[in-house]
Amino acid sequence: MDVDTGVDDALALLLALASPEVELVGVSTVAGNVPLHRTTDNTLRLLQWAGRGDVPVYAGAERPLVRDAVAADDVHGATGLGAAQLPEARNSPAGDGVEFLLNTLQTRPGEVTLVATGPLTNLARAEAQVPGVLRQARQVVIMGGAVRVPGNITPTAEFNFYADPHAARQVLASEAKLVLVGLDVTDQIWLKQVDLQACTGAYAAFCRAACEPVIAFESAHYGFAGMHVHDPVALGAALWPQLFRMQQLWVDVETSGELTAGQVVVDQRALASDQERLGRPVTCAVEVDQTHFLALFTERVLAS
Ligand code: RIB
C-alpha cells in the first residue's frame, strides 16, 4: 500500500490487517493529507499499535513532482490521525519508498497488487526511474480523481489528484493494469456517526477518536453526521471487485488549469474510432454495492 496517513488511510490499513485475503508486503508513505514526516510516523504508530510492527514502512516523496505541497489537516487534524493518540513508534522507516516499490515490483513480477491511497508521487517517480515498472504490478488500484462527478478539494478535482496532478497524469498514462476508484464511487459510501458510536470492536475506540474531526468537517460542509471512507473503498475494489461496476473510459489529467488542476478529463465524444480519443483507456469504478461494502468494512474494522 502507498499511503498519506490520514484518517481514512488508517482505516484502509486496518481493513488490510483484518482481511485474511491480504498479505501486506509493506507500506510506502507520501506527503499528502499532512507532511511526509507525519504520514510516515502515523503509519509506523498505527501498525505498531495494531500489533503489526513487522510490516515494514518506507518513507517516500516529501513533495509533489512540480506543484507546491498542499495539505488537508483541516480535515484530518494537525497530526493527521484526527483526535486519536497512539504510542510513539519504536520502529523507524525501513528505507526509501520509491526504492521499495521498484524492488518489490521487479522481484515479484505479476504477483503484487499495489493500492495507492494518497497523491501518486511515489508511483510516478518509480515509473520515471524504471519505465514500465508499474506494469509489473498484478494490478494498481488508485483512490483518486473524480471522473463524472464534482471534485472535493475544488469543484473539479479530487484531493490526491489535485495535490500532484503531474504524477496522476504520468501514472494514468503508464501501461499499468490500473483500476481508478474515484469520488464517483467513494462519495456514494457514508460511514454514519451513529453506527461508529455503536461499534465495540478492538479498533472501534481508535476509529471514533480518529474520525471525530473528519465527521465534524464533513457535517459542517455537507450537512451529514458522518464521513466518507475513500481509501477503504479503494482497498475494497482490490478485495471484492464483485461489489463494483467498472467501465473503461478514456481519461487524462489537467495539470496546469487555474480552476481545473487535478481534474480528470474524460473523452466521451461520439467518435467512430477510439484511436482519436484523448488520453488512455482506464478501468474506472462507476458504481458500488454500498450496503454490502459497508457491512464488510464494519464487520472487519469496527466490530472485530
Ligand atoms: O480525496 C480523498 C483522498 O484524499 C483520500 O485518500 C484522503 O485520505 C485524501 O488523501
Ligand code: CA
Ligand atoms: Ca489518503
